[in-house]
Amino acid sequence: MRILVDMDGVLADFERGFEEAWQTAYPDLPVVPAAERRHPLVQDEYPPELRGHVHTIFHAPGFFRALPPVPGGRAALEALWALGCDVRLCTTPLLDYRHCVVEKYEWVERELGPAWLDRLILTRDKTIIRADVLIDDRPQLNGSDVPTWEHILYDQPYNRADRSKRRLTWQTWREVLFSDGA
Amino acid sequence: MRILVDMDGVLADFERGFEEAWQTAYPDLPVVPAAERRHPLVQDEYPPELRGHVHTIFHAPGFFRALPPVPGGRAALEALWALGCDVRLCTTPLLDYRHCVVEKYEWVERELGPAWLDRLILTRDKTIIRADVLIDDRPQLNGSDVPTWEHILYDQPYNRADRSKRRLTWQTWREVLFSDGA
Numbered sequence: 530m531r532i533l534v535d536m537d538g539v540l541a542d543f544e545r546g547f548e549e550a551w552q553t554a555y556p557d558l559p560v561v562p563a564a565e566r567r568h569p570l571v572q573d574e575y576p577p578e579l580r581g582h583v584h585t586i587f588h589a590p591g592f593f594r595a596l597p598p599v600p601g602g603r604a605a606l607e608a609l610w611a612l613g614c615d616v617r618l619c620t621t622p623l624l625d626y627r628h629c630v631v632e633k634y635e636w637v638e639r640e641l642g643p644a645w646l647d648r649l650i651l652t653r654d655k656t657i658i659r660a661d662v663l664i665d666d667r668p669q670l671n672g673s674d675v676p677t678w679e680h681i682l683y684d685q686p687y688n689r690a691d692r693s694k695r696r697l698t699w700q701t702w703r704e705v706l707f708s709d710g711a
Numbered sequence: 712m713r714i715l716v717d718m719d720g721v722l723a724d725f726e727r728g729f730e731e732a733w734q735t736a737y738p739d740l741p742v743v744p745a746a747e748r749r750h751p752l753v754q755d756e757y758p759p760e761l762r763g764h765v766h767t768i769f770h771a772p773g774f775f776r777a778l779p780p781v782p783g784g785r786a787a788l789e790a791l792w793a794l795g796c797d798v799r800l801c802t803t804p805l806l807d808y809r810h811c812v813v814e815k816y817e818w819v820e821r822e823l824g825p826a827w828l829d830r831l832i833l834t835r836d837k838t839i840i841r842a843d844v845l846i847d848d849r850p851q852l853n854g855s856d857v858p859t860w861e862h863i864l865y866d867q868p869y870n871r872a873d874r875s876k877r878r879l880t881w882q883t884w885r886e887v888l889f890s891d892g893a
Contacts, residue, residue, distance in 0.1 A: 531839070531855075615855060617836075617839075624825075624828055624829065626813065626816040626828065627813070630812050630813050630816055631808065631809065631812050631813045634808040634812055643806075646806055646808065647806065647835050648835075649833075649835075650832070650833065650834045650836075651831075651832065651833040651834075652832045652833075652834070653829050653830075653831075654799075654832075657713070657799075657840055657841045657842070658839055658840060658841075659839045659840075659841055659856060659859075660839070673713075673797060674841060677841075
């Protein structure tokens with residue numbers, strides 16, 4: 530079984546990183562707490578006059594490098610690997626690639642270990658990668674192909690409106706992946 | 712038809728970039744001219760005592776950014792696109808990703824234009840990407856899967872020992888891709 534695992538919102542805690550960076554940069558402006566997020570893209574949570582601020586936060590040098598890990602993510606990847614699954618990291622960089630791209634590699638090396646660099650794929654179209662499962666927090670993934678993978682949502686407050694897909698967390702992955710359907 | 716196009720040795724003139732960087736860094740040491748290369752990996756052309764020098768050249772900051780384009784590459788990509796082909800750039804970064812990764816994005820933006828950033832895929836396993844054709848200069852490509860694509864060699868002096876594959880250049884791609892077999 531090949532499993533593609535997204536990074537932001539699945540392995541790297543984008544929400545917590547964003548909240549902390551926002552509070553540091555704009556201590557007088559309220560942050561939308563992760564638990565109250567309703568849109569998959571953080572910029573859609575804020576009024577138009579604050580979207581430039583949102584953009585500034587996650588395009589800043591060091592933002593992606595500094596993201597804290599989602600608890601349980603590394604242990605789950607290692608357990609899946611030990612079970613014989615072909616696990617790959619599959620992430621979409623920002624079009625403004627300047628800091629994001631290299632920092633994703635730095636993050637993987639630090640948080641997962643250098644062996645995982647060999648399993649990292651950067652693509653803006655995940656549908657053309659052959660796999661059995663994609664674990665991703667974004668409910669809508671654009672791409673050219675009908676994917677070979679089942680898209681399993683990594684459960685997040687902002688994707689709960691999507692009831693069409695199975696969902697898991699790093700606390701529930703064993704029963705979800707190794708019960709019916711996968 | 713989806714066509715994956717490798718970067719180094721296909722779109723970016725790694726050989727010429729390497730020769731020029733070598734002559735600048737080590738003016739007293741002979742360089743193996745591109746036309747005399749016999750091994751797909753440049754480090755295999757040099758005696759063991761010079762391999763550290765080879766490594767230094769292509770791990771230096773700015774090396775990948777500065778590679779000159781292979782003549783005709785951009786025009787061929789644009790022509791393929793205009794013909795309705797789904798063209799993607801598919802490149803394997805060095806495991807020492809520090810400079811290489813971001814510089815590949817910079818190269819694509821400068822030499823091909825920003826629209827191509829959306830079609831750039833970084834992976835160390837090209838066999839799991841679904842496509843009809845992969846144009847690559849490396850005769851041996853390692854990966855997990857039996858690929859869906861036909862591997863067409865981008866003709867280079869160092870891959871001529873491989874007679875098992877069709878080959879093309881940016882001067883011959885029309886007849887090779889649009890004749891028999893593809």
